[in-house]
Amino acid sequence: MTNKIISHIALLFCIPLSAICQSKPDLQFKLKYGDNRMVHVKLVYTPIEKDSTRFTYGEPNFGGQPDIIKCITNVNVDAPAKLITDAASRSFTISYSGEKPVTIEYDIVDTTTKKKDLRQELFRPIISNDYFYCHGINLFLNPQLRNADLKPTLSIEWKHQPNFPLFYGFDPEHGGKKKVVSTVDSVMFSLITGATDLSVDKFELHGVKNYIVLRGVAKGSYNRQSIRHYFEQFNESIRSFWNDYSDKCFSLILQPFLESGHDVAGVAFANGFIGKYTADTILNAKRIYTISHEVGHHWIGHKLEMNINNQWFGEGFNDYITFKTLLSAGLLTPHDFENRLNEVFKLHYSSAIRNTPNDSVFANYWKMGDYNKLPYRRGAIFAFYLDNQIRLASDGKQTIRDLLLSIAFFRMSKPSKYEISIEDFINLASAFLTKAKVSAIIDDYIVKGNPILFTNAMLIPEIQVNIENDIPQIRIVDEKRFMELFK
Numbered sequence: 001m002t003n004k005i006i007s008h009i010a011l012l013f014c015i016p017l018s019a020i021c022q023s024k025p026d027l028q029f030k031l032k033y034g035d036n037r038m039v040h041v042k043l044v045y046t047p048i049e050k051d052s053t054r055f056t057y058g059e060p061n062f063g064g065q066p067d068i069i070k071c072i073t074n075v076n077v078d079a080p081a082k083l084i085t086d087a088a089s090r091s092f093t094i095s096y097s098g099e100k101p102v103t104i105e106y107d108i109v110d111t112t113t114k115k116k117d118l119r120q121e122l123f124r125p126i127i128s129n130d131y132f133y134c135h136g137i138n139l140f141l142n143p144q145l146r147n148a149d150l151k152p153t154l155s156i157e158w159k160h161q162p163n164f165p166l167f168y169g170f171d172p173e174h175g176g177k178k179k180v181v182s183t184v185d186s187v188m189f190s191l192i193t194g195a196t197d198l199s200v201d202k203f204e205l206h207g208v209k210n211y212i213v214l215r216g217v218a219k220g221s222y223n224r225q226s227i228r229h230y231f232e233q234f235n236e237s238i239r240s241f242w243n244d245y246s247d248k249c250f251s252l253i254l255q256p257f258l259e260s261g262h263d264v265a266g267v268a269f270a271n272g273f274i275g276k277y278t279a280d281t282i283l284n285a286k287r288i289y290t291i292s293h294e295v296g297h298h299w300i301g302h303k304l305e306m307n308i309n310n311q312w313f314g315e316g317f318n319d320y321i322t323f324k325t326l327l328s329a330g331l332l333t334p335h336d337f338e339n340r341l342n343e344v345f346k347l348h349y350s351s352a353i354r355n356t357p358n359d360s361v362f363a364n365y366w367k368m369g370d371y372n373k374l375p376y377r378r379g380a381i382f383a384f385y386l387d388n389q390i391r392l393a394s395d396g397k398q399t400i401r402d403l404l405l406s407i408a409f410f411r412m413s414k415p416s417k418y419e420i421s422i423e424d425f426i427n428l429a430s431a432f433l434t435k436a437k438v439s440a441i442i443d444d445y446i447v448k449g450n451p452i453l454f455t456n457a458m459l460i461p462e463i464q465v466n467i468e469n470d471i472p473q474i475r476i477v478d479e480k481r482f483m484e485l486f487k
Contacts, residue, residue: 040106042103335476462485
């Protein structure tokens with residue numbers, strides 16, 4: 001992720017439930033695209049629980065937007081139902097009697113400033129005459145049911161669409177032209193976007209339907225062709241790494257920033273990635289890395305998720321696996337791998353906050369700067385270290401991939417939204433190293449935040465380390481052998 005905080009993201013299946021869900025949805029959303037940077041929403045809600053339901057809007061941790069409540073206005077319910085609003089918790093509690101449907105209406109407004117900063121462009125609704133961009137959690141009221149086992153359904157239809165094509169991350173086939181029925185979980189952390197210059201390319205790889213969604217790119221242009229070529233290369237590598245071809249679909253959405261001055265950033269959602277970039281040639285080395293990192297979150301961060309206080313795993317391990325899968329895809333050379341990892345070492349070991357304990361990282365995350373990058377760097381370095389330890393302990397027969405696949409297998413046995421704990425990680429890693437060693441290194445390098453004091457004895461023979469001004473710097477001493485081991 002670049003500037004991404006997502007918690008409790010559901011796995012999506014990209015299949016509208018219309019064909020298999022014959023009963024009336026619990027929440028029926030009807031949308032009107034209006035002037036003045038606004039979307040009017042009418043929600044007909046059939047009560048699921050007795051007496052009242054609490055809804056929330058938005059999520060401050062999603063991009064560090066503590067004032068996201070400003071994007072929803074004019075919230076009203078039809079009598080005799082009653083509304084209690086708590087702006088501090090972004091909640092709207094609807095009280096009612098019986099099981100008759102309740103009508104709730106509200107407006108979503110574009111609160112981005114004239115000079116849009118990066119996080120505004122990624123995490124807030126953008127509504128104009130030629131462009132729409134909104135995450136589900138910032139468009140739809142989200143029911144917070146007392147019974148967590150209930151799985152409400154919803155329908156979405158436009159009573160007045162914008163005058164341009166739309167793309168739904170949770171229903172990529174229909175572009176809002178027909179009513180879609182899905183689950184609340186599937187929609188909330190997905191994306192709806194559209195524009196007068198939107199283009200959608202659809203193709204299938206290994207049984208997975210893929211969609212590349214671009215803005216401002218003429219048909220047949222360099223960008224359109226090069227992005228397709230990149231995606232096919234990287235898709236082959238990362239799905240092979242995870243041995244996972246189970247998804248119904250995946251969407252890669254790339255759009256130019258409205259405000260100049262940003263290079264590239266993005267946010268993953270459960271079945272895709274939305275990236276934004278400055279309005280020139282989309283692909284270069286930095287952008288390929290950013291896009292690949294976000295695609296990688298489909299696994300580390302979504303299918304395998306720790307809680308928000310353990311981004312060393314969600315972000316840092318994902319960084320390291322991105323290096324490896326880019327290498328395997330032929331999009332990174334051994335020399336690039338060496339340089340990138342050495343840059344991570346340099347930035348982390350020279351940082352004044354490198355020793356920050358893990359439980360203090362997220363509390364300071366949105367201060368940006370080094371706090372924002374700390375979990376990426378610490379986690380990537382730890383993943384590199386752990387990969388080497390597993391290789392050494394198994395005489396090269398096992399790697400970090402084997403550990404991650406075991407975590408994936410473990411996660412499949414758990415309920416929806418289960419978060420892997422540090423204890424789970426230690427128990428699973430103990431199949432590769434002794435439990436005492438795993439517990440000790442997690443406590444030292446992750447929980448306490450002490451930097452790893454690398455020596456050559458910690459690394460496989462194909463890699464050596466030199467310490468320069470207390471900063472580890474690696475060197476690949478046998479590129480051919482390294483590629484055989486790391487691809």
